């Protein structure tokens with residue numbers, strides 16, 4: 001076993017950032033190019049990336065849905081590390097309503113799996129959003145962070161952003177673009193630290209789940 005191998009199982013729940021990464025319609029595609037090349041005599045290889053702040057697996061900053069609110073560099077770290085509950089919402093139709101939730105007690109973070117199979121290679125606009133009432137209810141249960149394998153907690157065509165505004169009202173935090181195909185329902189340790197981007201409306205994350213000790 002590698003000396004680096006953790007004794008507790010780890011699930012990588014992050015998308016791979018790559019040039020053919022599906023992105024929100026009209027948004028910046030992920031780009032990567034070499035700026036220094038060893039095969040051209042440089043002592044090192046160095047690259048340059050261009051991307052949307054919402055590329056792949058990321059944490060929205062409140063600034064994304066509230067002008068003047070916290071940016072990705074100002075958000076507290078605590079919501080993104082700690083125990084979480086993974087809920088399997090596959091088969092729910094329309095949006096995730098309160099009635100679709102299992103009994104949730106003492107969960108600070110809830111991650112929703114909605115895809116049968118995560119659409120790694122195509123943009124799917126038919127994801128399962130989360131009803132604002134569900135977010136309100138989860139907030140009243142003490143939930144501080146909501147995660148989803150969908151690109152947004154709201155529907156793609158939303159102009160009112162009801163789910164995001166329910167998150168704002170309760171000062172909750174959001175993870176989007178998680179990959180939960182290999183994760184069973186249950187409790188895990190979540191680590192998903194947003195990049196500290198000054199002025200950022202979101203921060204890309206390398207998100208993982210770890211078996212609880």
Ligand SMILES: Nc1ccccc1C(=O)C[C@H](N)C(=O)O
Nearest residue numbers: 024027052054060151152153176
């Ligand atoms: N890239 C975009 C461009 C325009 C409007 C929305 C997006 C999004 O990515 C949605 C975002 N992930 C959200 O937090 O709902």
Ligand SMILES: [Zn+2]
Nearest residue numbers: 054060176202
């Ligand atoms: Zn987002």
Ligand SMILES: [Zn+2]
Nearest residue numbers: 060152153176
């Ligand atoms: Zn969002």
